[in-house]
Amino acid sequence: MTRIRPLGLCFIFFLSAGLMNHVLVIPxxxxxxxxxxxxxILLVMPPGLLGLALLYYLIQRLSGSSLPQWTKARYGRAASLLLTVPLLLQLLLILFMTVKDTTNWTEATYLPRTPDLVVALLFMGLCFAAAQFGIGSIAIMAYLLLPFVVILGHFVMGANIRYKDYSFLRPFLEHGMGPVWHGMLYASGGLAEMAVLLLVNHRLSKPFKLWGLLLAGTLVTSLSIGPLIGGYAEFGPAEMMKQRYPSYAQWRLVSVGKYIEHLDFFAIYQWLSGAFVRVSFAMFVIADVTGLKGRKRSFVLLLLSLLLVLAVLLPISDHRFLTMVKEIFIPYTVGSAILVLLAAAGLVFLASRRKKANANE
Known part of the structure; x- marks a missing residue:
């Protein structure tokens, strides 16, 4: 069984959650x-870090096993399914939302005349191959892709500094704290996806350290701050509210000197890097949880790829898609992560009590 270092999994999460926090969440x-x-974003960090501390506690108690394996061994198959199915549904939603949004964005920006079917087939073919090769290959791709994604992110932030007017952020709390509390749900979406770590814990060569997990969670959550504040500073609140892809719009402002413009093609690299790793990793985890090997595992991955291609072709408008993200995807992601963490903590506590009782006998 292939195992990866915690750093490799962090790189995967940075790219995966980075796409979530830069693309889906900002609007x-x-x-x-x-x-x-x-x-x-700032207010969601304290409760988010508490959730990660609970996640760390669970990882330690799982003793190198995944949550489905640990639960099945101690409480049976039914209990294992009750904890696993919500996370698997979360992964399926991640797959659909990511592939659909990537296809929509591709059509709206740089390949407007290319059929969605062609885009989806090519993209899913690459993701199928990566998932088939396994988590080791996905981690290597994350190692190679993430540094350039980070460099380009800092480049666009610095290149547009001349267009930024931070007075657009004032007045603070113009409408009170109500909108801030409401926004916390969407700010926590990327952080909630880290609950999937419970499904791949057995794939780590060594366990996470608490400080490493908390640092990773802080970085994942803060990924939204840069493009969000930058968007308001560059476009103003009125225009920012109209932007469907604010991060991409910021790339369209970039120019170097008088003669170098149209550098927004770098946004294609950033987006596709995140989408590729995000989809490949989710597909791998789903196949890994089934426990299938060889041709059966390949069949599951192939079937999943074809279903996603067909799902992309569904006649869902972009407005309807955003409504689904707002009302279904992110609320379910956050809610399922909280429920699974609390339920798993309860089972771990009961198992420890049972172990102590048996030892006393």
Whole structure:
């Protein structure tokens, strides 16, 4: 069984959650939290870090096993399914939302005349191959892709500094704390996805350290702050509310000197890097949880890829898609993560009590 280092899994999460926090979340934060949405991100960190501390506690108690394996060995198959199915549904939603949004964005920006079927087939073919090769290959790709994604992110932030007017962020709390509290739900979406770690804990060569997990969670959550504040500073609140892809719009402002413009093709690299790792990893985890090997595992991955291609072709408008993300995907992701963490903590506590009782006998 292939195992990876915790750092490799962190790189995977940075790319996966980075796409979530840079693409899906920003328009929703702008809609719900307005110009104070950056406060939602800061306020979600304390409870988010407490959740990660609970996640760390569970990882330690699992003793190198995944949550399905540990639960099945101690409480039976039914209990294992009750904890695993919500996370698997979360992964399926991640797959659909990511592939659909990537296809929509591709059509809206740089390949407007290419059929969605062609885009989806090519993209899913690459993701199928990566998932088939396994988590080791996905981690290697994350190692190679993430440094350039980070460099490009800092480049676009610095290149657009001349266009930024941070006075657009004032007045603070113009509409009170209500929008800020509402925005916290969407600010926690990327952090909640880290609950999937319970499904791949057995794939780590050594366990996470608490400080490493908390640092990773802090970085994942803060990924939204830069493009959110930058968008308001560059476009102003009125225009920011109209932007469907604010991070991509910021790339379209970039120029170097008088003669170098149209550098927004770098955004394609950033987006596809995140989408590729995000989809490949989710597909791998789903196949890994089934426990199938060889041709059966390949069949599951192939079937999943074809179903995603067909799902992309469903006649769902972009407005309807955003509504689904806002009302279904992110609320379910956050809610399922909280429920699974609390339920798993309860089972771990009962198992420890049972172990102590048996020892006393």
């Amino acid at each position: 929703l934060l702008a809609e719900t939290g307005g110009r104070d949405a950056w406060l939602s």
